[in-house]
Amino acid sequence: MSSTTKMKHVVNEALQRYELPDDKHYIVKIVAPRGNNLHEVITPNGTMFLVSMPTKFRKTIFIKRGDYVLVEDIEEGDKVKAEIIQILLRDNIKYIRSQNCWPKEFEDIQDEDTKGETSVDDMMPPYESSGDEEEEEEEETQ
Numbered sequence: 001m002s003s004t005t006k007m008k009h010v011v012n013e014a015l016q017r018y019e020l021p022d023d024k025h026y027i028v029k030i031v032a033p034r035g036n037n038l039h040e041v042i043t044p045n046g047t048m049f050l051v052s053m054p055t056k057f058r059k060t061i062f063i064k065r066g067d068y069v070l071v072e073d074i075e076e077g078d079k080v081k082a083e084i085i086q087i088l089l090r091d092n093i094k095y096i097r098s099q100n101c102w103p104k105e106f107e108d109i110q111d112e113d114t115k116g117e118t119s120v121d122d123m124m125p126p127y128e129s130s131g132d133e134e135e136e137e138e139e140e141t142q
Contacts, residue, residue, distance in 0.1 A: 018095045019086055027088065027096070027103055030067045038080065038103060039063065041071070045105035049081040061087055068093060068106070 014099055027049070028041040037053040051071050053063075063069065071082035088096070096102050 003082075017086065018092055020096060020099055020101050023033050025072050025085055027068055027106065028071055028082075029106060030063055030065055030069060039069075039084075041069070044105035046105075050079050051082045051084055052080050053084050055082065057087065063087055082124060106127060 019025070022129070028043050031040045031042050031048065033039050034050060034103045036056055039049050039053065040048060041051050042048050051069070052074075068088040070086040072079065072085050073082050076096060086092070093102070
């Protein structure tokens with residue numbers, strides 16, 4: 001299988017897979033990238049540690065500060081405590097919230113993040129109706 005085909009499958013899996021947190025998996029928020037595919041995260045209870053990004057996500061899906069991911073604990077390693085299982089996109093977060101599995105500690109943060117969002121229509125300049133055309137017609141008749 002070519003690398004392009006692999007990337008396509010990884011992206012489709014990220015967009016279409018909806019997984020809920022359970023005993024082994026939990027939701028964390030990305031605080032900062034630390035290099036070498038490591039990211040510093042914070043849990044709902046405030047614990048900060050490093051997580052690793054698996055090979056399948058590298059150079060395919062990018063995450064930034066403030067994104068949410070689903071992680072699973074790993075036993076080996078002292079500094080790196082977990083591995084990213086799924087990157088939570090907007091649709092994933094809506095689904096998890098609808099199932100009442102979203103951590104309450106992240107509720108306020110998520111609400112603040114969505115308040116600042118503006119739609120494309122909000123960023124467009126106001127559409128001036130035929131007011132300019134009427135002025136031009138008045139100038140032409142004078």
